Amino acid sequence: METKDVIFGRRSIRRYTDQPISDADLEDIIQAGLYAPSNINFQPWYFVVVRSEEKKKEMLEFMATVSKLFHPVLESRFAKNPEAIEETETFFKGLGGAQVYILVFLLKPDYPDLSSVTQSTAAAIENMLLMAKDKGIGSCWLTAAVRVGKDEEIRQHFAPDKGPFLAMVTLGYPAEEKTAPPRRGGRFEVI
Numbered sequence: 001m002e003t004k005d006v007i008f009g010r011r012s013i014r015r016y017t018d019q020p021i022s023d024a025d026l027e028d029i030i031q032a033g034l035y036a037p038s039n040i041n042f043q044p045w046y047f048v049v050v051r052s053e054e055k056k057k058e059m060l061e062f063m064a065t066v067s068k069l070f071h072p073v074l075e076s077r078f079a080k081n082p083e084a085i086e087e088t089e090t091f092f093k094g095l096g097g098a099q100v101y102i103l104v105f106l107l108k109p110d111y112p113d114l115s116s117v118t119q120s121t122a123a124a125i126e127n128m129l130l131m132a133k134d135k136g137i138g139s140c141w142l143t144a145a146v147r148v149g150k151d152e153e154i155r156q157h158f159a160p161d162k163g164p165f166l167a168m169v170t171l172g173y174p175a176e177e178k179t180a181p182p183r184r185g186g187r188f189e190v191i
């Protein structure tokens with residue numbers, strides 16, 4: 001795909017088919033993350049790629065609690081859009097049937113500049129979403145578990161010797177079509 005079609009066409013996908021993701025595609029997606037820019041080339045990320053049914057189930061157990069704890073956040077954000085609440089909660093409970101979850105941690109617990117290593121890791125995440133899109137694979141970036149304070153438990157469970165859990169990415173072939181939310185004004189100026 002053209003780069004601009006990948007960027008403008010990527011959407012958060014919250015329902016997936018049961019089509020598996022090949023080893024080669026998954027490897028390309030992970031490599032895209034690893035090739036992100038990073039502050040003073042720290043490459044400060046660590047990915048736990050959850051693919052086995054056993055480990056996916058363990059993550060879904062965390063997500064059942066996340067879904068409950070996140071309810072008030074959704075209520076306040078989507079007060080006028082109950083469908084969005086329903087969609088998100090359904091997604092949390094089964095992660096949309098995603099084939100793979102990528103849990104994203106900082107490699108180390110202590111960096112001198114948390115902002116820069118977090119920005120670097122966000123670049124790695126976006127690279128993975130865009131590589132997935134290029135292959136026709138849908139994705140969703142999630143931080144709800146962090147928002148409700150389950151991050152440390154997830155770190156202890158999946159990567160006890162690594163730094164903080166920042167986010168997860170779900171991957172799978174899309175079972176839904178999404179359109180881009182309208183862009184809001186006042187987000188840039190040219191000076």
Ligand SMILES: Cc1cc2nc3c(=O)[nH]c(=O)nc-3n(C[C@H](O)[C@H](O)[C@H](O)COP(=O)(O)O)c2cc1C
Binds near residue numbers: 012013014091142145
């Ligand atoms: C840092 C970050 C955290 C997000 N966390 C969640 C999440 O916890 N649950 C979820 O369903 N979507 C999450 N999303 C996806 C956003 O809801 C989505 O990007 C936004 O609604 C715009 O839609 P689009 O990705 O299709 O353009 C997150 C996105 C980002 C960048």
